Amino acid sequence: xxxxxxxxxxxxxVFVVNCVEERFPTRRKGGDIDLPDELVKEVLPExxxxxxxxxxxxxxxxxxxxxxLFLTSAExxxxxxxxxxxxxxxxxxxxxxxxxxxxxxxQSFRAEQITHNDEQPNFDRLYSLxxxxxxxxxxxxxxxxxxxxxxxxxxxxxxxxxxxxxxNTIHLTMQRFYERVQQLNSVTQGSLFDLGSAPEKKDxxxxxxxxxxxxxxxxxxxxxxxxxxxxxxxxxxxxxxDLLKTFYKKNQKHWTVPVALEGGFRIKIGSYVITxxxxxxxxxxxxxxxxxxxxxxxxxxxxxxxxxxxxxxxxKATTELPQYRNIGPVSNLTYYYVADDMETSxxxxxxxxxxxxDTVMKTLDEMHTIDFRNITREDGCGRCDxxxxxx
Numbered sequence: 212x213x214x215x216x217x218x219x220x221x222x223x224x225v226f227v228v229n230c231v232e233e234r235f236p237t238r239r240k241g242g243d244i245d246l247p248d249e250l251v252k253e254v255l256p257e258x259x260x261x262x263x264x265x266x267x268x269x270x271x272x273x274x275x276x277x278x279x280l281f282l283t284s285a286e287x288x289x290x291x292x293x294x295x296x297x298x299x300x301x302x303x304x305x306x307x308x309x310x311x312x313x314x315x316x317x318q319s320f321r322a323e324q325i326t327h328n329d330e331q332p333n334f335d336r337l338y339s340l341x342x343x344x345x346x347x348x349x350x351x352x353x354x355x356x357x358x359x360x361x362x363x364x365x366x367x368x369x370x371x372x373x374x375x376x377x378x379n380t381i382h383l384t385m386q387r388f389y390e391r392v393q394q395l396n397s398v399t400q401g402s403l404f405d406l407g408s409a410p411e412k413k414d415x416x417x418x419x420x421x422x423x424x425x426x427x428x429x430x431x432x433x434x435x436x437x438x439x440x441x442x443x444x445x446x447x448x449x450x451x452x453d454l455l456k457t458f459y460k461k462n463q464k465h466w467t468v469p470v471a472l473e474g475g476f477r478i479k480i481g482s483y484v485i486t487x488x489x490x491x492x493x494x495x496x497x498x499x500x501x502x503x504x505x506x507x508x509x510x511x512x513x514x515x516x517x518x519x520x521x522x523x524x525x526x527k528a529t530t531e532l533p534q535y536r537n538i539g540p541v542s543n544l545t546y547y548y549v550a551d552d553m554e555t556s557x558x559x560x561x562x563x564x565x566x567x568x569d570t571v572m573k574t575l576d577e578m579h580t581i582d583f584r585n586i587t588r589e590d591g592c593g594r595c596d597x598x599x600x601x602x
Contacts, residue, residue, distance in 0.1 A: 214272045225276035230284040231294035236265035263366060269299045270368045302365050338364055338583045343484040346521050349571060352578050357591030360583045369600050371437035377447045378507025381549035383432040385505060389469050389491060391420045396468045417466040422459050429455055454552050467493040470538060476528040481572040489525050499542035500529060510548035511555060523559045523567040
């Protein structure tokens with residue numbers, strides 16, 4: 212059985228074979244069909260993308276086991292050279308707990324990696340920090356260094372949840388709905404540098420998709436994974452329909468045409484480069500900008516300093532970048548909690564922005580002093596999804 216064929220299935224005992232380099236992960240391959248250069252319209256993923264996909268498949272294979280998981284490898288597969296144990300097996304070294312023992316060859320493999328200078332750069336690259344950082348990375352490190360290591364350095368996928376499947380469904384539905392609003396009102400958004408003011412229209416002049424089209428977008432965006440059973444899946448599905456009815460009715464006389472959806476940015480804070488995407492940017496009737504971020508977690512009526520960090524980053528980006536600044540000043544920052552159809556808004560003060568920048572620089576300074584090879588579960592918070600999933 213292939214790993215792809217095992218998706219959605221579980222077995223008491225699972226054997227994952229061929230856990231060696233160039234077999235799992237496979238060697239990066241080219242496309243099956245070579246296209247002429249003039250027909251290629253976009254840049255395809257390169258670099259580590261292939262191994263990220265292979266790592267996700269390895270995770271799928273591992274999580275098919277209910278009781279025991281066996282990872283097997285061999286040195287001799289008939290070639291001239293001995294095979295090396297898969298990098299994915301090596302990455303499991305820090306996640307082994309009592310009652311789980313690596314094979315002796317794996318132990319000697321790790322010792323060889325550590326003691327031989329010519330092999331050491333492999334682990335240096337594996338545990339190296341990226342050149343740019345997102346807010347999610349910064350926040351993960353603030354909450355739990357172990358979570359940061361697992362999620363952003365080793366890039367090990369984690370089990371999902373019904374709450375996040377539902378939240379992401381609503382998030383995608385809203386994005387596609389407002390893309391249709393842009394299309395219906397002749398607003399094009401090719402890139403960040405193509406941004407322009409929203410068309411001057413009264414509420415009654417703004418064209419929006421029908422509610423039936425919104426429902427169709429919802430069905431197309433529906434993510435049915437990670438629910439406990441069919442009853443829970445149906446319950447969330449119906450909740451989504453009710454939420455969208457409320458949303459559509461509430462906004463019938465207050466529609467806006469976004470000037471940007473999933474608008475990317477790249478700014479510097481101190482010596483560090485921060486990148487990200489803003490879910491939605493609206494231009495209000497007075498010409499100012501309203502920044503909206505969809506949240507899939509539990510709603511909050513009052514925001515503390517930590518809660519405000521992400522929107523403060525967006526305020527800094529839209530205030531500094533001329534593509535946004537030339538449209539209008541930022542007047543409003545809003546978290547839209549999609550699961551509860553609730554909005555919480557504020558605008559950052561200069562003091563809050565300065566404190567936020569200082570916090571980011573201190574966090575990234577600390578991150579660069581840590582050797583993540585030495586970060587184990589004992590350094591984790593014990594409460595986040597990563598810590599609880601790997602217990």
